[in-house]
Amino acid sequence: MKRLLPPDAASGARRPSRHFEDTGETMRRKAGSRIIPGFGVSLGITMTFISMIVLIPMSFLALQTSSLGWSGFWSAALDPRVLAGYEVSFLCSLTAALINCLFGVILAWVLTRYKFPGRRIMDGLIELPFALPTAVAGIALTAICSDKGWIGGALAPLDIKLAYTRAGIVIALTFITLPFTVRTIQPVLERLDRVYEEAGLMLGASRERVFRKIIFPEITPAILTGFGLAFARGLGEYGSVVFIAGNMPFKTEIAPLLIMSKLEQFNYGEATAVALVMLLVSSVVMFFINCVQSRASSFIKE
Amino acid sequence: MKKSVLLSAGILVFLTSAFLSQPPAAIAASTEIVNVSYDPTREFYEQYNAVFRKYWKGKSGQDVHIVQSHGGSGKQARAVIEGNEADVVTLALAYDITAIEKAGLIKKGWQKTFPSNSAPYTSTMVFLVRKGNPKNLKSWGDLAKNGIGVITPNPKTSGAARWSYLAAWAWAHREYKGEEKAVLEYMGKLFRNVLVLDTGARGSTNTFVRNGQGDVLLAWENEAHLAIAERKNEFEIVTPEISILAEPPVAVVDAVVDKRGTRELASGYLEYLYSDEGQRIAGKNYYRPSDPKIAGEFAGVFDLKVQLVTIDDPLFGGWEKAQNVHFADGGVFDQIYAGK
Amino acid sequence: MSLKGNIWIPRLLTGTSVIFVLLTLVLPLAVVMAEALGSGLDLYMRAVTDTYTAKALHLTLAATAAAVVLNTFFGLAAAWVVTRFSFRGKGVLSTVVDVPFAVSPVIAGLVFILTFGRLSPLHPFLEACGIKIVFAWPGIILATVFVTFPFVARELIPVLEARGTDEEQAAALMGAGFFTIFRRVTFPHIRWALLYSVILCAARAMGEFGAVSVVSGHLRGKTNTLPLHVEILYNEYRFADAFAVASILAVAAIVILAARNVVEYAAHKEEETNVR
Numbered sequence: 001m002k003r004l005l006p007p008d009a010a011s012g013a014r015r016p017s018r019h020f021e022d023t024g025e026t027m028r029r030k031a032g033s034r035i036i037p038g039f040g041v042s043l044g045i046t047m048t049f050i051s052m053i054v055l056i057p058m059s060f061l062a063l064q065t066s067s068l069g070w071s072g073f074w075s076a077a078l079d080p081r082v083l084a085g086y087e088v089s090f091l092c093s094l095t096a097a098l099i100n101c102l103f104g105v106i107l108a109w110v111l112t113r114y115k116f117p118g119r120r121i122m123d124g125l126i127e128l129p130f131a132l133p134t135a136v137a138g139i140a141l142t143a144i145c146s147d148k149g150w151i152g153g154a155l156a157p158l159d160i161k162l163a164y165t166r167a168g169i170v171i172a173l174t175f176i177t178l179p180f181t182v183r184t185i186q187p188v189l190e191r192l193d194r195v196y197e198e199a200g201l202m203l204g205a206s207r208e209r210v211f212r213k214i215i216f217p218e219i220t221p222a223i224l225t226g227f228g229l230a231f232a233r234g235l236g237e238y239g240s241v242v243f244i245a246g247n248m249p250f251k252t253e254i255a256p257l258l259i260m261s262k263l264e265q266f267n268y269g270e271a272t273a274v275a276l277v278m279l280l281v282s283s284v285v286m287f288f289i290n291c292v293q294s295r296a297s298s299f300i301k302e
Numbered sequence: 303m304k305k306s307v308l309l310s311a312g313i314l315v316f317l318t319s320a321f322l323s324q325p326p327a328a329i330a331a332s333t334e335i336v337n338v339s340y341d342p343t344r345e346f347y348e349q350y351n352a353v354f355r356k357y358w359k360g361k362s363g364q365d366v367h368i369v370q371s372h373g374g375s376g377k378q379a380r381a382v383i384e385g386n387e388a389d390v391v392t393l394a395l396a397y398d399i400t401a402i403e404k405a406g407l408i409k410k411g412w413q414k415t416f417p418s419n420s421a422p423y424t425s426t427m428v429f430l431v432r433k434g435n436p437k438n439l440k441s442w443g444d445l446a447k448n449g450i451g452v453i454t455p456n457p458k459t460s461g462a463a464r465w466s467y468l469a470a471w472a473w474a475h476r477e478y479k480g481e482e483k484a485v486l487e488y489m490g491k492l493f494r495n496v497l498v499l500d501t502g503a504r505g506s507t508n509t510f511v512r513n514g515q516g517d518v519l520l521a522w523e524n525e526a527h528l529a530i531a532e533r534k535n536e537f538e539i540v541t542p543e544i545s546i547l548a549e550p551p552v553a554v555v556d557a558v559v560d561k562r563g564t565r566e567l568a569s570g571y572l573e574y575l576y577s578d579e580g581q582r583i584a585g586k587n588y589y590r591p592s593d594p595k596i597a598g599e600f601a602g603v604f605d606l607k608v609q610l611v612t613i614d615d616p617l618f619g620g621w622e623k624a625q626n627v628h629f630a631d632g633g634v635f636d637q638i639y640a641g642k
Numbered sequence: 643m644s645l646k647g648n649i650w651i652p653r654l655l656t657g658t659s660v661i662f663v664l665l666t667l668v669l670p671l672a673v674v675m676a677e678a679l680g681s682g683l684d685l686y687m688r689a690v691t692d693t694y695t696a697k698a699l700h701l702t703l704a705a706t707a708a709a710v711v712l713n714t715f716f717g718l719a720a721a722w723v724v725t726r727f728s729f730r731g732k733g734v735l736s737t738v739v740d741v742p743f744a745v746s747p748v749i750a751g752l753v754f755i756l757t758f759g760r761l762s763p764l765h766p767f768l769e770a771c772g773i774k775i776v777f778a779w780p781g782i783i784l785a786t787v788f789v790t791f792p793f794v795a796r797e798l799i800p801v802l803e804a805r806g807t808d809e810e811q812a813a814a815l816m817g818a819g820f821f822t823i824f825r826r827v828t829f830p831h832i833r834w835a836l837l838y839s840v841i842l843c844a845a846r847a848m849g850e851f852g853a854v855s856v857v858s859g860h861l862r863g864k865t866n867t868l869p870l871h872v873e874i875l876y877n878e879y880r881f882a883d884a885f886a887v888a889s890i891l892a893v894a895a896i897v898i899l900a901a902r903n904v905v906e907y908a909a910h911k912e913e914e915t916n917v918r
Contacts, residue, residue, distance in 0.1 A: 036810045037820040039727050040306030045719035046735070048311040049712075052318070053788055054741050057753040064756055079631075081640070103662050110659040114652050122659070124899035125667045130845035131895030132674070133869035134747075134852065135876070136888040139508065140673040148514035150669070163513070164498050175666055183842055187797070187835055207651070221800070229743055229796075236746025239852050243508075247456055247499040249639040256746045257501065261458035263752070264376045265630060266401055272756075275749040282744035287737055336861060341877045371860040372874050378860075385760035386777040386859035504877045512881075528879040 065276050068269040076270035077277045085255035086278070092166055092254070093234030096173035097181075100230050101223055104181025108219075111182075112189040126182050129175050134239030141172055142244045164246030169254065172244045173234040180233065181226035188222040189215075228289035232282040334367040335564050335571060338388035340375035340461070340550070341504060342525055346587040347392075353583065354574055358567070366567060374502060375461045382407065382555065389559050389568040392552045394461040396613070397621035399553050407557040421549035422575035423589035426610060427466045429540040430510065430519040430526045437517045441542050442473035446491035451516035453498055455506045457628075457635050462503035464629060466520035468618060469546040471628075472611040476544065486634070493638050511537070522548070523604070524588035547610035550589075671892055677885035689875075689883035690890060697863045698871040699890065701782065702848055705867060709786040709847040710840055717794025717839065721832075722824075724795075725802040726810065736799070742791040750788055751856025754781055777859035782867060785853040790843045797839035798832055805831050834906075841902055845895050 065073060076082070111123050129137060145152040145162035152162050162168050192215065200210040238256040245252045255278055262271035339347060351368045358366050371378065371386070375394035382388050383405040391408075393399055396419075402408050413420045431439055437450060445452055457463040470492055471485065478484035497516050500506040503525060510519035511529050518540075521529070526539050552572050559565040574580050581591035585600040597606065611617065618624040628634045679686055689695065723729075724736050742750065756762060758775040768775065775781050813823045851869040858865045860874070868891055875884035 035814045036726050036807060036823070037814060038722060038824075039729075041310045041820075042719040042723040043727075043729070044307035044310030045314065045716065046723050047307070048314045049716040049719075049791075050735070050738055052315075053784070053791055054738055057757045057788075058741065060756040060762065061749070061753045081636070103659075106655055107659050107662070110652075110655050114656055116656055118660075120903055122663050124896050124903065125663060125671070127841060127845040127895050127899060128667055128671060128892060130842065131849040131891050132670075133849050133872055133888060133891065135869070135873055136674060136885070136891075137670060139876070140670040140677075142509075142513055143673055144669055146509075146513035146515065151665070164515070175670065178666065179842065179845075183838060184797075187801070187838055190834070191801075225796070225800075232740075232744045236744070236748070238746060238748045242501045243505060246497070247501065248496075249499075249636075256748050257459070259746065259748050260501070261456070262631070263380065263748075264374075264459050265625075266380065267631070268756075270631070272749070272752070275746060275752075278746060279741075279744055279749070283737070283741065286740050286744055290737060290740075338859075342879070344874060344878045369864060370862045372862075372877065373855075373860050377856075381777065381859050383760065384755045384776070385758075385765070386861075502877075504879075507879075525879075532879050532881065 061272055061276065064268055065272040068273055072269065073273050076273040081249060081253075082255065082258055082274055084250045085253055085258045085274075086281075088166065088169070088252060089235050089255040089278070090281070092169040093173055093177075093231050093237075095170045096177060096234050097227050097231040099170070099174050100178055100181040101227050104178070104185055104226055105219070105223065107182050108185035108189050112186060127179050129177075130179055134176060134237065135243065137175055138172060138240030138243030141175060141240065142168070145171060145244065163244050164252065166252055168244040168246070169241055169252060172240045173237060176237055176240055177230035177233050180229040181223070184226040184229070185219055185222045188219050192218055224289050224292060228286050232286055235278060235282050333364050333567065334369065335389035335568055336369045336371065336387060336558075337390050337392060337571070338371045338378050338382055338386060339392040340378060340394040341372055341502070342522070342528065343392065343587075344370065344372050346583060346589065349587070350575070350580060350583050353579055354571060357574060357577075357579075358570065361570075364567075368571070374459075376459075387558050387562075388555050389562065389564050390552065390554055390572055392550070392572075394548075394550045395464075395621060396549065396551050397625055398461075399551055400621065402553075402555065407555050408553055409556050412553045413551060415554070416552065416572060417576055418592040419549055420551040420553060422552060422572075422580065422592055423550065423584040424592055425523045425548045425550065425589055426541075426545045426608065427462070427469045427520055427548070428523045428526050428545065429542060430507075430521050430529060430537050431517065431540055433536055433538060435538060435540065439518050439540060442470050442492075442544070443477065443488075445470075445518060446488055446495060450495050450518065451497045452492065452495045452518055452520065453500075453506050453510040453516040454496055454520040455503050456499040456501060459501045460503055460506075462506075462522050462525075463520070464624075465522075465546050465548050467628065467635065468613070468624060469542070469544070469611070472546060472615070472617060473542065473544045475617055486638075489634075490638050523590070527588040527603070541605035541608050544609045544611065547612045549612075674885050674889055674892060677882060678889040679886075681882040685882055686886045689880075689886035692883075694863055694866070695868075695871060695887055695890075698866045698868045698887075701779070701866065702868040702891075704779075705783050705786045705854075706844050706847040708783045709790050710844050712787050713790055713794050713843055714836070714840060716791070717798055718836075720795040721798035721802050722828075724799055726807055739792050739795050742788050745788075747789060747850070747852025748856070750853035751785055754784055754788070754853075754857050776857045777861075777865065779865060781857035782854055782865060785857045786847045786850055789850050789853050790846050793843040793846065794836070794839040797835045797842075801832050801835040802828070837902060837905065841898055844898060848891055848894060 068076060107126070111119065142163050143149050145168055147153060147156040147161065147163070149163070155162065162171060196214050197210055200214055201207070205213070236256055238254070238260065241254055242257060245254060247253050247257060255274060259271045259274050262274065337347060347370055351370070355366055355368070358364060371388070373381070375398050379391070379393060379398035379401050382391060382402050391399060391402065396413060399408065399412065403410060403412060416422070429439055431437070437444075439445060439450070444450070454466050455463040457467045471489065474485040474488040478488070498506070498509050500509055503522060506519060507521060507525060507529050509515045511533055519526075523539075530537050530539070552575065554565065554568045554572060559568045575584070576593065578593075578596060581593045581596040582599070585591045585596060585603070588603065590604055591597045591600070597604070613624060614620050626633065720739060724732060745753070755776055758764060758768060758781070775784065809827050810823050813827050818826070849869060851873070854867055855870055855873070858867065858870055860866055860870060862874075866874070868887060872884050872888045875887060
């Protein structure tokens with residue numbers, strides 16, 4: 001990441017930048033100062049937004065939790081039923097994110113590389129899960145997957161149950177988080193210069209080898225980002241899941257539902273404690289992915 | 303650089319606050335009131351508001367405007383506590399209004415302000431079964447038998463589920479002569495028969511009615527009627543011999559009406575719920591009118607013979623106690639599932 | 643795929659995608675439309691043109707527009723500062739941008755209640771200034787901005803990073819000002835990524851339910867957005883009406899995407915003619 005910056009930018013970090021109008025001054029000091037204008041203003045805007053939208057509200061969340069004290073925090077966050085909730089949420093969103101990575105790559109590939117009737121319509125449908133209110137998605141998916149529904153009914157004779165099991169949760173989360181993977185991979189594939197692929201093919205590499213050695217490394221950072229976003233979003237999802245999950249304690253009860261039931265008892269402290277744990281887990285995952293991703297992209301650049 | 307960072311931040315903050323701040327509202331009495339209510343009362347209040355507007359216009363000459371808000375009862379109470387300025391609250395449980403009282407927005411003793419514990423209409427919990435009652439479910443005891451699929455929302459997140467749970471408890475208490483162990487065993491069996499614990503009453507109805515799960519739904523009487531109206535000839539209502547008297551109470555939010563100068567209007571609004579006309583609208587929307595005379599007019603709709611236990615019965619000792627014993631984290635309900 | 647002609651791979655992949663999309667996206671949409679139209683077109687039209695639906699649609703569009711504008715503004719600034727400069731705390735800054743994605747929508751609304759609600763330490767100050775944020779439209783906009791906060795920045799940062807800063811530096815050395823550099827050098831590279839992100843942001847903003855539900859107060863005709871209106875209708879046993887209103891959102895999403903396709907198509911055509 002650092003490599004992409006002008007070599008002198010890092011050293012100039014603490015020096016005051018000047019307005020660009022006084023060219024003489026800038027020309028003289030150009031070796032030591034930022035060349036590209038707009039640092040102060042863009043940093044100011046960014047920091048203000050982040051503070052108002054994220055930092056200040058989040059600090060109030062932490063403040064609320066601190067009213068519990070350490071022991072209260074741990075007993076709320078590590079209660080057996082809550083732990084079971086984390087497990088359900090964690091496993092299901094992990095599975096859904098993996099499914100979406102696989103199909104995200106296939107869908108993005110098909111949408112950018114092949115021409116077939118209905119391609120534009122298919123492309124147009126990808127954002128649907130975002131626009132549809134999550135509760136509507138949950139109700140519709142449950143109607144399809146219950147043993148009286150179109151898909152669930154077909155599977156019922158085989159003794160496969162989708163709705164009101166963990167499989168149902170995975171289905172809901174796959175639906176909700178699909179746009180994340182497709183739409184992070186798609187732009188990268190579109191931008192990819194096909195010269196290298198064609199060169200590889202001309203030189204006699206197999207199609208599979210070209211994909212593995214040329215295309216896959218290019219889209220890996222995007223797949224990781226998509227995975228991270230889908231996973232984090234899935235971990236917190238509530239609206240659609242509660243309809244299809246069945247919500248049986250220790251079996252299909254997700255962690256966000258436990259937060260809701262604590263809020264229902266006017267128990268803000270414990271609710272925010274569970275929320276904070278989940279926030280921490282998904283932030284760690286995101287951070288880890290950011291690290292892997294920047295390493296991967298610098299590897300490619302070499 | 304520092305200067306430009308601060309300058310741009312300052313301009314943004316200034317713009318935002320300038321944009322948001324409004325001159326303090328005029329103190330003159332408003333003719334708009336906000337009614338924060340719970341979930342399935344929308345149709346009822348829509349009809350009632352139209353009637354009330356006409357009545358109030360005739361009485362005082364004012365044109366009033368009533369803003370409705372609907373949501374889960376507990377969530378709505380929390381919103382009022384957190385700053386949603388309601389002139390009147392019409393919620394599902396006294397417990398939720400007591401929470402607002404504890405936050406200092408409603409004066410103590412609110413439940414004595416209006417007749418019948420401030421509950422202009424009542425309801426109870428009934429069984430909704432499939433047409434012809436194929437599993438022959440008549441009483442609470444039948445629900446705990448092997449092979450019966452029960453659908454109820456989760457008592458931790460739904461007020462309706464708490465009422466059903468307590469109704470079942472009341473039946474078991476009488477049936478087993480108050481022997482705690484037998485009662486707990488019955489409750490354990492009942493909840494082991496539960497197939498799906500939705501978060502709210504509406505979700506459960508949908509699971510039972512549209513997705514075809516289970517043999518019996520524990521439902522509000524009024525919602526059971528709505529479900530039948532939605533899908534005719536597919537379901538029927540069974541009223542158990544013993545159930546619970548649910549009293550959805552109403553209250554004026556003192557802190558808000560004093561600030562806005564709407565006390566007279568807000569009180570008038572709630573009082574009129576007890577008029578013959580108000581009571582009849584409640585009956586038409588499947589709520590049991592609290593006025594016995596009007597309730598009699600709806601004898602064909604409601605089973606008026608059912609024995610109804612109240613929450614203030616010594617068995618439960620009021621919402622505060624029932625909540626702590628049964629539904630709080632680690633309470634009796636949690637033990638049913640933890641001991642599985 | 644004309645170089646070496648195994649025609650089966652494209653067919654297999656296309657077939658898989660079509661089936662996957664049919665099962666996961668088309669089928670739920672079909673259920674929504676079937677339920678919406680199930681009680682007849684008259685009822686559908688009545689539900690869709692209801693006064694409260696119209697008001698809710700209005701509020702949803704306003705909140706979406708606000709979220710898109712504010713997040714684009716922020717996203718451009720954040721992407722610019724993160725990719726064009728090196729400074730202390732940059733890593734932390736770009737992780738903080740992602741935080742809203744990691745927050746459950748259930749909590750996203752609650753944080754604003756805790757910050758600006760009646761129980762917050764800030765409340766007396768806000769009340770003195772006559773500022774009402776939660777349970778009023780600013781809260782709805784705030785919650786919508788929060789859940790869509792990272793979209794634009796997230797899409798732009800990788801693109802700008804991959805481009806490097808050489809061109810901007812060259813332009814700056816030649817004496818170009820900030821706006822000239824941005825408009826002439828940077829913008830042409832990021833416009834597609836920007837379009838993608840704006841659409842994701844708009845779709846997500848329209849459909850957001852959880853966070854908005856907590857801060858809205860559900861005041862009908864005042865702070866009810868379209869997804870909240872859907873919930874109320876559903877809870878009222880007006881199943882068909884609820885799905886009819888939900889279908890407005892689905893249709894809106896598809897219309898936006900059709901618009902994107904048109905823009906993209908026109909632009910590609912223009913590029914092609916320019917090359918010639």
